[in-house]
Amino acid sequence: MIPFKLSEELIEQIEHLIETNGDVTLLDMMEDFHYADIAEIIHELNLDEATYIIKLLDSEKTSDILTELDEDIREQILGNLSAKEIAEEISELDTDDAADIIAELPDERVNEIIAQIDDKDHARHIVELLRYDEDSAGGLMAKELVKVNENWNVLTCVKEMRRQAENVTRVHSIYVVDNDDKLKGRLSLKDLLTTSTKAEISSVYIPKVDYVTVNDKGEDVARLMSKYDLEAVPVIDELGRLVGRITIDDIVDVIREEAEKDYQLAAGITQDVEADDGVWELTKARLPWLLIGMLGGLGAASIINGFQGAMGTYPELLIFVPLIQGTAGNMGVQSSAIVVQGLANDTIRGEMLHRLIKEFFLALTNGIAIAFVVLLISHFLFETSYLVSATIGIALVTVIIIAAIIGTFVPIFLDKKGIDPAVATGPFITTSNDVFGILIYFTIAKLILGF
Amino acid sequence: MIPFKLSEELIEQIEHLIETNGDVTLLDMMEDFHYADIAEIIHELNLDEATYIIKLLDSEKTSDILTELDEDIREQILGNLSAKEIAEEISELDTDDAADIIAELPDERVNEIIAQIDDKDHARHIVELLRYDEDSAGGLMAKELVKVNENWNVLTCVKEMRRQAENVTRVHSIYVVDNDDKLKGRLSLKDLLTTSTKAEISSVYIPKVDYVTVNDKGEDVARLMSKYDLEAVPVIDELGRLVGRITIDDIVDVIREEAEKDYQLAAGITQDVEADDGVWELTKARLPWLLIGMLGGLGAASIINGFQGAMGTYPELLIFVPLIQGTAGNMGVQSSAIVVQGLANDTIRGEMLHRLIKEFFLALTNGIAIAFVVLLISHFLFETSYLVSATIGIALVTVIIIAAIIGTFVPIFLDKKGIDPAVATGPFITTSNDVFGILIYFTIAKLILGF
Numbered sequence: 001m002i003p004f005k006l007s008e009e010l011i012e013q014i015e016h017l018i019e020t021n022g023d024v025t026l027l028d029m030m031e032d033f034h035y036a037d038i039a040e041i042i043h044e045l046n047l048d049e050a051t052y053i054i055k056l057l058d059s060e061k062t063s064d065i066l067t068e069l070d071e072d073i074r075e076q077i078l079g080n081l082s083a084k085e086i087a088e089e090i091s092e093l094d095t096d097d098a099a100d101i102i103a104e105l106p107d108e109r110v111n112e113i114i115a116q117i118d119d120k121d122h123a124r125h126i127v128e129l130l131r132y133d134e135d136s137a138g139g140l141m142a143k144e145l146v147k148v149n150e151n152w153n154v155l156t157c158v159k160e161m162r163r164q165a166e167n168v169t170r171v172h173s174i175y176v177v178d179n180d181d182k183l184k185g186r187l188s189l190k191d192l193l194t195t196s197t198k199a200e201i202s203s204v205y206i207p208k209v210d211y212v213t214v215n216d217k218g219e220d221v222a223r224l225m226s227k228y229d230l231e232a233v234p235v236i237d238e239l240g241r242l243v244g245r246i247t248i249d250d251i252v253d254v255i256r257e258e259a260e261k262d263y264q265l266a267a268g269i270t271q272d273v274e275a276d277d278g279v280w281e282l283t284k285a286r287l288p289w290l291l292i293g294m295l296g297g298l299g300a301a302s303i304i305n306g307f308q309g310a311m312g313t314y315p316e317l318l319i320f321v322p323l324i325q326g327t328a329g330n331m332g333v334q335s336s337a338i339v340v341q342g343l344a345n346d347t348i349r350g351e352m353l354h355r356l357i358k359e360f361f362l363a364l365t366n367g368i369a370i371a372f373v374v375l376l377i378s379h380f381l382f383e384t385s386y387l388v389s390a391t392i393g394i395a396l397v398t399v400i401i402i403a404a405i406i407g408t409f410v411p412i413f414l415d416k417k418g419i420d421p422a423v424a425t426g427p428f429i430t431t432s433n434d435v436f437g438i439l440i441y442f443t444i445a446k447l448i449l450g451f
Numbered sequence: 452m453i454p455f456k457l458s459e460e461l462i463e464q465i466e467h468l469i470e471t472n473g474d475v476t477l478l479d480m481m482e483d484f485h486y487a488d489i490a491e492i493i494h495e496l497n498l499d500e501a502t503y504i505i506k507l508l509d510s511e512k513t514s515d516i517l518t519e520l521d522e523d524i525r526e527q528i529l530g531n532l533s534a535k536e537i538a539e540e541i542s543e544l545d546t547d548d549a550a551d552i553i554a555e556l557p558d559e560r561v562n563e564i565i566a567q568i569d570d571k572d573h574a575r576h577i578v579e580l581l582r583y584d585e586d587s588a589g590g591l592m593a594k595e596l597v598k599v600n601e602n603w604n605v606l607t608c609v610k611e612m613r614r615q616a617e618n619v620t621r622v623h624s625i626y627v628v629d630n631d632d633k634l635k636g637r638l639s640l641k642d643l644l645t646t647s648t649k650a651e652i653s654s655v656y657i658p659k660v661d662y663v664t665v666n667d668k669g670e671d672v673a674r675l676m677s678k679y680d681l682e683a684v685p686v687i688d689e690l691g692r693l694v695g696r697i698t699i700d701d702i703v704d705v706i707r708e709e710a711e712k713d714y715q716l717a718a719g720i721t722q723d724v725e726a727d728d729g730v731w732e733l734t735k736a737r738l739p740w741l742l743i744g745m746l747g748g749l750g751a752a753s754i755i756n757g758f759q760g761a762m763g764t765y766p767e768l769l770i771f772v773p774l775i776q777g778t779a780g781n782m783g784v785q786s787s788a789i790v791v792q793g794l795a796n797d798t799i800r801g802e803m804l805h806r807l808i809k810e811f812f813l814a815l816t817n818g819i820a821i822a823f824v825v826l827l828i829s830h831f832l833f834e835t836s837y838l839v840s841a842t843i844g845i846a847l848v849t850v851i852i853i854a855a856i857i858g859t860f861v862p863i864f865l866d867k868k869g870i871d872p873a874v875a876t877g878p879f880i881t882t883s884n885d886v887f888g889i890l891i892y893f894t895i896a897k898l899i900l901g902f
Contacts, residue, residue, distance in 0.1 A: 036678050226707070227487050229700045231682065248699050249680045252706065256677070259710030260792060266717055267788030267876065268781055275793030275806075279813045286785050287817055293781040294821050297774025298828055304770040305833060311769070315762050318769045319755040323748025325773050326885055329780070330719050330744040330878050334737050337718030341711060342726030355726075362730045366738055370745050377749055382756060425718065427781050434777055 004037040011044045018049050023056060035061055039068035042077075043276075051080040063092035066101055070274075075104055083109065087116035095122065096142035096250065099129035129244075137221050138214035140254070141235040141244030144168045147175040150184050150202050157201055172232035172247065176205040181241040183234055185209050211236050214243060221246060222254045223346060261422065262344065266337060268293075268427035289427040296431030300325070300438045307442045309451040316384060317445055320392055321438060327370065327396065328403040328437030329430040335359060335407030336425045343415050352412060356405060363404035367397035391448045395441040402440065403433045455488040462495045469496075469503050477507060486512055490519035493528075494727075502531040514543035517552055521725075526555055534560065538567030546573065547593035547701065550580035580695075588672050589665035591705070592686040592695030595619045598626040601635050601653050608652055623683035623698060627656040632692040634685055636660050662687050665694060672697060673705045674797060712873065713795065717788060719744075719878035740878045747882030751776070751889045758893045760902040767835060768896055771843055772889060778821065778847065779854040779888035780881040786810060786858030787876045794866050803863060807856060814855035818848035842899045846892040853891065854884045 017026045030038060030053070038057075042050045042065065054062045054077055066074055066089055078086055078101075090098035090113070102110050110130070117123040125143035132138025146164045148157045161174060174187040185207040195204060211234045212221050225233055225248060235244040264270070268289035273282055300321075310317055342348040348355075371393040378384050378392065407429055411421035445451075468477045481489060481504070489508075493501045493516065505513045505528055517525055517540060529537060529552075541549035541564070553561050561581070568574040576594035583589025597615045599608045612625060625638040636658040646655060662685045663672050676684055676699060686695040715721070719740035724733055751772075761768055793799040799806075822844040829835050829843065858880055862872035896902075 034679055036680075226700075226703050228485060229487075231700065248703070249677075249682065252677050252699070252703060255703065255706060256710070259707070259714070263710070263714050263717060263792060264788065266714060267784050269785055269788060273789065274796075275789050275799055279809060279816070282789070282813055283817055286782075286813075287820065289785070290778065290781055290817060290821055291824070293777045294774065294825060297771070297777045298825065298832070300773035300777075301770040301829070302832065304773075305767075311766050315766070316756075318762070318772070319752040320748070321769070321772055322751035322755070322776050322885055322889060323745065325776065326744045326748045326751075326780075326882065327741065329777075329881070330741055331737075333718050333877075334720055334740070337715065337720060338724065338726050338733075341714060345725075348726055358730060362733055362737075365730070366734055366741060369738065370741055373742070374745060374749065378752070381749070381753065426784075430780070431777065434773055438773060 004034065004040075006037075006040050006044065011041065014041060014053075015045065015049060018045075018052050026053075026056060030057055030061070035064035036068050038065050042069060043073060047076050047080070050077055054081070055085075059088045060092050063089040063097075067093065067097045071104060074101065078105065083112040084116045086113045090126065091117055091119060091122060094142045094144050095125040095129055096140065096244075098122075098126045099139075100134070102126070103130060103134060132214060135218045136214065137212045137216040137218065137235050137246060138244070140218055140221065140250050141214075141246045143244050145175060145234070145242075145245040146173075147177050147242060148187070148201060150176050150178055150205065152201050154197055154199055154201060154204070158197065172245075173234075175209075175234050175242055175245070176201060177242050183209065183211060183236050183240060183242040186234075209234065212246070213238070218254050219258055222251045222258065225251050226255065258344070262340060262425075265420070265422040266333075266340075266425040293427050293431050296434050299435045303435070303438050303442060307446065307451075310442060310445055310449070313451045314388060314445070314449055316382060316388055317391070317442075319382065320378075321441070323374065324392075324395060324399055324437050324441045325434045328399045328433040331363065331366070331400050332403040332407035332429045332433040333425060335363075335404045336411050336421075336429050339408055339411040340421050340425055343411065343421050348412070352409075355412075356408060359404045359408045360401060363401040364397065367400035370400065371396040387449055391445045394448070395444045398444065399433075399437040399440050402436060406433065406436070455485065455491070457488075457491050457495065462492065465492060465504075466496065466500060469500050474507060477504075481508055481512070486515035487519050490516050493520060494524060498527050498531070501528055505532070506536075510539045511543050514540040514548075518544065518548045522555060525552065529556065534563040535567045537564045541577065542568055542570060542573060545593045545595050546576040546580055547591065547695075549573075549577045550590075551585070553577070554581060554585060583665060586669045587665065588663045588667040588669065588686050588697060589695070591669055591672065591701050592665075592697045594695050596626060596685070596693075596696040597624075598628050598693060599638070599652060601627050601629055601656065603652050605648050605650055605652060605655070609648065623696075624685075626660075626685050626693055626696070627652060628693050634660065634662060634687050634691060634693040637685075660685065663697070664689070669705050670709055673702045673709065676702050677706065709795070713791060713876075716871075716873040717784070717791075717876040744878045744882050747885050750886045754886070754889050754893060758897065758902075761893060761896055761900070764902045765839060765896070765900060767833065767839055768842070768893075770833065771829075772892070774825065775846060775850055775888050775892045776885045779850045779884040782814065782817075782851050783854040783858040783880045783884040784876060786814075786855045787862050787872075787880050790859055790862040791872050791876055794862065794872050799863070803860075806863075807859060810855045810859045811852060814852040815848065818851035821851065822847040838900055842896045845899070846895045849895065850884075850888040850891050853887060857884065857887070 014026070038053070038061070042053060045053070050073070054065070066077070069077070086102065090101060093101070102113055114123050114127060129138070129141070129143065146161050146168055148160060152160070175183060176185045176187060178184050185205040186209045187205050210224065210228055210230060212224065214235055214237050221233065224230070231248045233246050234242055235246060237243045268286070270285040270288065273285040304311070304318070304321070339348065374396060375389050375393050379389065384392070410429065411424040414424050415421040465477070489504070489512070493504060496504070501524070505516070517528070520528070537553070541552060544552070553564055565574050565578060580589070580592070580594065595618055597612050597619055599611060603611070626634060627636045627638060629635050636656040637660045638656050661675065661679055661681060663675065665686055665688050672684065675681070682699045684697050685693055686697060688694045719737070721736040721739065724736040755762070755769070755772070790799065825847060826840050826844050830840065835843070861880065862875040865875055866872040
């Protein structure tokens with residue numbers, strides 16, 4: 001493949017063409033680009049230039065471009081378009097994309113736009129989709145699908161399908177419903193290609209069909225579709241009626257967003273920022289977590305300060321504070337990440353107790369290995385006394401075990417309480433392990449050295 | 452949807468049936484389960500029980516089950532099957548899944564298995580796929596596809612397609628080739644449903660088609676397919692000949708694995724472990740990173756030890772070590788995570804210098820905010836002197852800025868050198884920031900307080 005590559009020359013060329021109203025050249029140029037590439041170009045232009053491009057191109061192309069834009073940029077561009085212009089854009093789109101695009105606009109504006117859509121069925125479908133939560137199956141589904149009645153014969157069916165397929169970008173499955181519109185099963189495209197046209201629908205269709213319900217959560221739909229390798233899944237309402245379908249490309253986005261959210265939480269970033277966002281946006285996403293870390297640091301400072309005695313008698317204890325703290329933090333993050341990932345993939349099964357016991361042994365063996373190396377090195381490097389060495393060794397092993405257990409327990413606990421366990425990774429777990437680690441270290445030191 | 456739920460009762464029931472040779476009941480029970488669910492069940496059984504189930508069920512079902520199993524469990528089960536039995540399994544599978552399953556076996560065994568496959572075309576295709584790197588487009592593709600010659604008329608084409616479609620589980624696109632098998636374009640299924648059967652291929656096909664080359668990297672294929680919303684992409688060889696196709700369900704796995712790998716690296720876990728792996732596997736994945744952290748901790752200890760003077764004169768400096776260290780670590784991880792994610796999504800563009808300047812200002816403002824809070828609290832809590840307060844404030848801001856710049860620069864640098872930038876997140880960046888942070892802290896303290 002020869003991937004599209006955005007270059008500064010290209011952007012400059014486009015900006016120049018906009019400035020000099022070189023519409024013919026621009027149209028010609030954009031003709032060759034995929035809408036996803038034009039969306040990339042638009043992200044590099046200012047609002048006026050972006051609006052210029054959107055108004056210049058055909059709504060068949062711009063409607064797809066709009067679906068690819070970042071929400072904030074799209075909202076700005078829509079602000080420059082009239083209700084009629086937006087209605088033209090979303091008339092070109094499948095109902096799910098159309099609903100996504102106008103979902104962020106104020107209700108009043110949405111009503112204006114809907115009123116301008118010529119195809120009343122399309123308008124009605126979009127309004128229906130706007131009712132659902134955007135993270136639910138209802139919010140992900142499109143109304144476009146091919147369905148046939150179980151009581152039809154194949155001739156009627158094929159004729160109907162041809163008509164319906166006109167409105168459906170990609171035909172994945174043909175769904176079979178009864179007279180009440182209740183989902184009964186499906187016909188595969190392969191059946192269509194390989195079965196004689198004389199067969200009856202009721203004798204051909206596959207009655208077993210995976211489906212989801214409008215209120216199912218998006219991530220559950222993603223898990224179902226990826227586990228069972230589904231490319232499309234029908235959506236039914238509370239009465240079992242077929243109301244829409246979700247395709248795998250929408251789910252790819254859900255999977256990606258879910259993974260990104262977990263990753264950002266693990267790194268201590270509130271979701272939904274990108275490298276190219278402004279300083280203020282990035283600060284909003286990052287500062288809260290930095291402040292949590294800061295409070296932990298001050299907590300640790302208080303603890304050390306509380307052991308004033310040790311600071312005078314055994315100043316060498318203090319040089320190992322970063323080691324204790326860092327090791328506890330790393331261990332805790334590892335443990336919590338494994339659990340969070342297991343929860344996301346639904347592979348955390350069996351007894352909590354069994355899991356904690358395993359983690360205990362893992363931490364014990366790793367802890368002893370690390371403590372051994374540390375004592376060996378510090379004996380030669382810092383000439384620590386035997387009692388101080390014992391303190392450091394015992395403290396290291398204890399801190400590692402406790403960090404591992406907290407790291408394992410907290411995400412499972414949060415998950416049971418219905419809180420996203422991913423918040424338990426990153427700064428939260430690091431910070432609490434820091435504080436615990438130092439407290440344990442000095443407590444053990446006090447017990448052994450008795451200051 | 453009513454999701455399949457694995458329960459201990461179910462496993463016990465199945466184990467009991469295996470023990471008592473209740474084959475009829477077992478077969479009846481498994482009949483109702485999806486292969487992905489049976490794979491989950493098998494993960495809970497011991498090797499003998501698992502082999503029993505695989506030998507009991509029809510190879511049409513067990514072949515799919517094998518594709519869903521964890522590699523290590525699958526390898527053990529395959530060890531219990533004869534070459535002929537394995538050949539039967541992979542005869543049922545698409546070429547890509549067949550190749551994946553036997554790719555891990557020793558060459559000699561593979562040859563034995565291949566020799567037992569009745570369908571010689573299928574065998575030849577599998578051998579061809581085994582040649583490619585598993586992370587390349589060639590390693591991801593399947594040989595099953597529907598292709599027609601541009602010189603055919605629609606009648607020949609439909610007849611040929613019906614024949615070919617028999618071997619293809621999901622027909623996404625019909626590819627058009629010339630007499631040399633070179634990819635020319637595609638026909639959509641929709642065209643097939645809605646176009647008159649009298650049209651000529653050369654007048655119907657769409658000459659614009661996205662494609663990848665056998666040696667393209669899997670993650671680049673994933674990016675292309677998800678950017679352009681492709682459900683399948685044809686693969687060509689170096690001569691432009693159509694050799695296979697990749698479908699979106701394979702790419703969903705690539706995206707998931709990619710995201711998981713980045714996440715695990717960020718948490719300091721060498722890839723490919725799961726919550727249910729054994730203590731030894733988990734230790735292998737975790738201990739190296741813990742040791743990196745440990746070395747950092749010892750490095751920090753050496754630095755503090757090197758500033759012996761400070762420890763005597765200003766012992767209060769030491770209580771802020773965890774704060775300095777934690778804040779530097781958090782800041783560095785945030786910065787690197789944003790860059791790593793931007794690189795993964797291909798949204799890191801523009802000048803490196805511009806990015807570093809932005810990061811500098813972000814760190815400066817956040818640093819000042821944090822330093823202000825710290826100084827306020829420590830003034831009342833620890834009654835630090837003005838000079839020590841100045842030291843802490845200046846050190847905090849400096850350390851935060853340097854952590855942010857290192858966190859931004861290192862992943863971009865690694866990416867340019869062709870190294871996975873995700874290794875720069877997690878313990879690596881935290882540890883180096885710890886050491887740098889403490890060094891900077893004491894150096895600034897020495898400059899201001901002059902011990």
